[in-house]
Structures are given as C-alpha cells and as structure tokens.
Amino acid sequence: MSSPGPTEIATRALGSERPAACHTLLVVSGQARGSRVTIRGLLRIGKAPDNDLVLPDASVSRYHCEIEPGAQGMVVRDLGSTNHTRIGRSKIQTATLEPGATLTVGDVELQLAPETERMQVLPSASSRFGQAVGPSLAMRQVFGLLERIAPSDATVLLEGETGTGKDVLGRSIHELSQRRGEPFVVVDCGAISYNLIESEFFGHERGAFTGAVQARPGAFETVGKGTLFLDEIGELPLDVQPKLLRVLEAQEFRRVGGNKVQRCEARIIAATRRDLKSEVARGKFREDLYFRLAVVPVTVPPLRQRREDIPALVECFLKQARERDPRLARLTLSQATLDALMAHDWPGNVRELRNVLDRASYIAATSEEPQLRLVDLPVTAPAAVGKLASWQFEEQQSYRETRSAFEHEFEQRYVRWLLDKHGGNVSAAARAAKMDRKHLHDLARRHGLRERSGAGE
Numbered sequence: 001m002s003s004p005g006p007t008e009i010a011t012r013a014l015g016s017e018r019p020a021a022c023h024t025l026l027v028v029s030g031q032a033r034g035s036r037v038t039i040r041g042l043l044r045i046g047k048a049p050d051n052d053l054v055l056p057d058a059s060v061s062r063y064h065c066e067i068e069p070g071a072q073g074m075v076v077r078d079l080g081s082t083n084h085t086r087i088g089r090s091k092i093q094t095a096t097l098e099p100g101a102t103l104t105v106g107d108v109e110l111q112l113a114p115e116t117e118r119m120q121v122l123p124s125a126s127s128r129f130g131q132a133v134g135p136s137l138a139m140r141q142v143f144g145l146l147e148r149i150a151p152s153d154a155t156v157l158l159e160g161e162t163g164t165g166k167d168v169l170g171r172s173i174h175e176l177s178q179r180r181g182e183p184f185v186v187v188d189c190g191a192i193s194y195n196l197i198e199s200e201f202f203g204h205e206r207g208a209f210t211g212a213v214q215a216r217p218g219a220f221e222t223v224g225k226g227t228l229f230l231d232e233i234g235e236l237p238l239d240v241q242p243k244l245l246r247v248l249e250a251q252e253f254r255r256v257g258g259n260k261v262q263r264c265e266a267r268i269i270a271a272t273r274r275d276l277k278s279e280v281a282r283g284k285f286r287e288d289l290y291f292r293l294a295v296v297p298v299t300v301p302p303l304r305q306r307r308e309d310i311p312a313l314v315e316c317f318l319k320q321a322r323e324r325d326p327r328l329a330r331l332t333l334s335q336a337t338l339d340a341l342m343a344h345d346w347p348g349n350v351r352e353l354r355n356v357l358d359r360a361s362y363i364a365a366t367s368e369e370p371q372l373r374l375v376d377l378p379v380t381a382p383a384a385v386g387k388l389a390s391w392q393f394e395e396q397q398s399y400r401e402t403r404s405a406f407e408h409e410f411e412q413r414y415v416r417w418l419l420d421k422h423g424g425n426v427s428a429a430a431r432a433a434k435m436d437r438k439h440l441h442d443l444a445r446r447h448g449l450r451e452r453s454g455a456g457e
Contacts, residue, residue: 022038022039022040022114023038023039023069023074023099023112023113023114024036024037024038024039024112024113024114025037025038025039025043025053025067025103025110025111025112026110026111026112026113027053027055027108027109027110028109028110028111028122028123028137029107029108029109029123029125029137030055030057030060030107030108030109031055031056031057032053032054032055032056032057032108033122033125034122035053037052037053039067039068039069039074041068041069042066042067042068043066043067043068044063044065044066044079045060045064045065045066045067045105045110046060046061046062046063046064046065046079047060047061047062047064048062048063051063055105055106055108057106057107057108058106059083059106059107059108060081060083060105060106060107060108061079061080061081061082061083061106063079064078064079064081064085064105064106065077065078065079065081065085065105066079067097067103070096072096073096073097073098074096074097074098074112075094075095075096075097076092076094076095076096076097076103077093077094078092078093078094081105081106082106083106083107084106085103085104085105086103086104087101087102087103087104088101088102089308097112098112099112099113099114100112100113102137109123109137111137121141121144121145121148122144123137123140123141123143123144124140124141124143124144124147125140126140126143127139127140127312128143129142129143129146129147129169129172129176130168130169130171130172130173130175130176131168131171131172131175132165132168132169132172133309133312133313133316134306134309134312134313135308135309135312136306136308136309138301138305138306139301139306139309142169142298142300142301145296145298146169146172146173146298147176149173149296150172150173150176150177151176151177151178152177153267154295154296155248155267155268155269155270155292155293155294155295155296156170156173156268156269156270156295156296156297156298157233157270157271157272157276157293157294157295157296157297157298158170158269158270158271158272158298158300159271159272159273159274159275159276159297159298159299159300160273160299160300160301160302161273161300161302161349161408162273162348162349162351163303163348163349163350163351163352164300164301164302164303164349164350165300165349165350165351166231166271166300167186167229167231167271169298169300170227170229170269170271171184171229173227173269174226174227174229174267174269177227177267179225179226179227179267182223182224182225182226182227183222183223183224183226183227184223184226184227184229185219185222185223185226185227185228185229185266186229186231187200187201187219187228187229187230187231188231188232189230189231189232189233189234189235189236190231190232190235191232194237195209197236197237197240198240198243198256199212199216199218199256200218200219201218201219201220201243201244201247201253202218202220202221202247202253202254202255202256203215203216203217203218203220203221203255203256203258204216204218204255204256204257204258205255205256205257205258206257207257208255208256208257208258209256209257212256212257215255217255218253218255220247220253220262220264220266221253221255221262223266224265224266225265225266226266226267227266227267227268227269228266228267228268228269229269229270229271230268230269230270230271230293231271232271232272232273233270233271233272233276233293234272234273234274234276234279234285235272238284238285238286241285241286241289242286242289244289245286245288245289245292247264248264248268248289248292248293249292250264251263251264251265252264268293270293275442275446276290276293276294277290277442278439278442278443278446281436281438281439281442282436282439302346302349303346303349303350303353304345304346307342310338310341310342310353311338311342313350313353313354314333314338314341314353314357317353317354317357317358318331318333318357318361318372321357321358321361325361325365327365327368328361328364328365330370331361331364331370331371331372332370332371332372333371333372334371334372337371337372337373341353341356347408347409357372360372360373411443411447412447415440415443415444415447416447418432418433418440419444426440426441426444
C-alpha cells in the first residue's frame, strides 16, 4: 500500500516502484510507539538492549529480525523468533519490504516510509472512532487523522467504495467536533433531480419556478452552524459545480428567486465513491472545487483489504441486533460461520456485511435458533464476482449501489485485461484504449494492478 501522508490515507498498491536510498522504520504500536529509526545499513530489531531498534514488548524475541537495503528493496530476515515476523498477514523467513508496507514483529506493528516522507500523524491507539469500528492498522490510520481533524473546522473529503462507512465517519466527525450541538444535514447529490439541485442546496422563494407554491429553506440555510454532509459529491452535474464553489469561497448564498444574501457558516464534509483526482483529469469534475473540498482527503479502505476488522464488526452488529430484539439475547456465532464471513470478498463492503447479519438475525429470531446461520452467502465470491455474465442482483441494494458495484467490477476487469494484453506497459495500453495514460495509471493503482514502465513513459 502507498505510504500514508499527514492528510491522506492511501490504500492503493505501490506497483513496481523502486525504493529510495534511505528509509525510515516507524513503530506504530506497542510500548515503543512513536519511535523511528533510519535504515542506512543492516538494522537489527529485538528486545535485547544491543539491538539497533529495541522493542521492549513481551511478544518480541531478544533478537527477532533484521532488515537491510537490497537491490530490489528492503530485505527482512526472521532470526528464529518465537512469535514470528509478518508482512501483512503472511509469516516470513526472508522477504522484501516495500515502502508503505506493514511489518509485524511479534505483536508490534512497524511501517516503512521513504526518509523524505515524515509521517506526522500516528495511527490511533483506539479501534473505534465515534460510531465507526476498525481494529486494523488501515482503519486506525484513518482514525488517527480524523481524531486530530474532528475538533477543527477543516473541510474533509471521504473517498472510498460504496458501503465502506463514509457516512458513519462523517457523522462521527460531527459528533466529536465543536459543532455537535448543531444540526447534521445530509444532501445526497446522486439522488436529487437535476432541476431541483439548486433549490435543495440554497432553497427557493415562492414562485421562483413552476411548482414553487411556497418558500422553502435549502440545506445551507437549514444546517446553520452545523455540519453539511455532501454525499456522492462526484455525481454533482458539472454545470452546478461552479455555483457550489462560489458559495464555499464567498461564504454566502441566496435562495433561488430571492435577493437576500445569507451567510454560510456550515462545516463541509463531502463523500464520494469516485476517485475525484481521476475525474478532474477526465474533465468530469472541476479542479478548483476539488481542491476546495479536499482540504483533508481521506480514502477509506474496502473491507476485503482489512478482513481483520470483520470479527469486531460482526460483534458490533450482533450487539445491535440483541438490543433490538430480546429474543436474540442468547444468540451465538460459530467459528465456522465466522470463517465463512472472513472468506467472503464483500463487494458491498460493511453495508453488505450488516445486511447479511441482519437477515440472518431476523430468521434466527423467528425460528428461535440459538446459533446464527447465514442465508445465501456466496463464500466463493472472489470467483463468482469475476463473472459479469452471472451477475446476481440483491434486493437489499439500491439502484445506485448496484450500479456502483457493477461499474467497479467492470473497471477492474477491463484494466487487468488491458494491461495483461500489453505486458503491463501503460503507455501502449493507453494508446490502444484511446485513453489518457495518467488516467490508466491511476486506475491500475486504484485496483492494485501491477504495471511496468515502458517506452515513452
């Protein structure tokens, strides 16, 4: 994964980039949390005081592992440790560590970053941020940043696939801010009729247009000094974007058909399933509006990239189900069921997981079964999802959610096919597809597809 900076949590694969000459190893958990060391040669890690990086935690062996620069990157070697050395979730003996990757020594997590990239925000020590749950390092990185940003008035842009919990994070930011006593207003930019978008944002006066039989306040007026959550901002029509930008810049607006100028005092949090940088490159989103919204851009990782969060999410949703229905007070979850949940690819992310558990809970309540049983869970999803011809529609998903999942699958399959056909050469693939090379490069990184530099790149 790409190394996270102070204002962006990136989750895309690094590809085949070569490491910089010097790298920093940062301790992100354990007793030495916050310590960092620059790797200039062989660096030994362990509990013994004569190591180059001393980790006093009980799970770390006296001489646990070592790391040194190699021709292809940073080479990590386990030194016969008791509790193993891992890269990601895999135990290793000898392996190459790429920038941004997580190295786990016993139970202590370390992260590698180029020397020039000083991470200013440590992952949160908590597995929760408001209503959001996520003990994985990827989510704690998000939480660590949002914990610092929430008390401020900074505009936040939440990017990520549908169902990853952007709405929950947005509401949690509001609840942990100084504006928590003010309204939290949601505007779904993808669900508003084109003709009513301006009225939804700014309100209208009586007679402003056909059907405007009475005056109506818009979202900016209703929210006051609270937080305005602009959901699916990437769906906002291009010709409406300058009007939103003008309000955000001038901090004032008028109702449609009105002359009275009103102050805009709301905090803005925007969310989108689209990669807005790519949309800007394609001319589908205004660059000036993007920079106005992306003061603090945060990418929320999909559930398949943080499967270690699934047990905590399952427990959270089951707790809610037990509180909702007393008949589920003694409901248990078998290890086999949890394994099935861990194996699923979750194209609908956390929302899909919640829907599956809710459906199973309702059935368990009516049948008075002591154990939760899954209903229609395609545990072979990684293979099944890859077959567009056998696409299965879900009753619980809206049209917009279904379309988003379908588009994501098509995009991933097409880019993989295109790069494979041209041997990973982005320039050649972009020319063949008649698309912008930078846009194709961004798509490949977004979907974790490897590429190689070719002539002309």
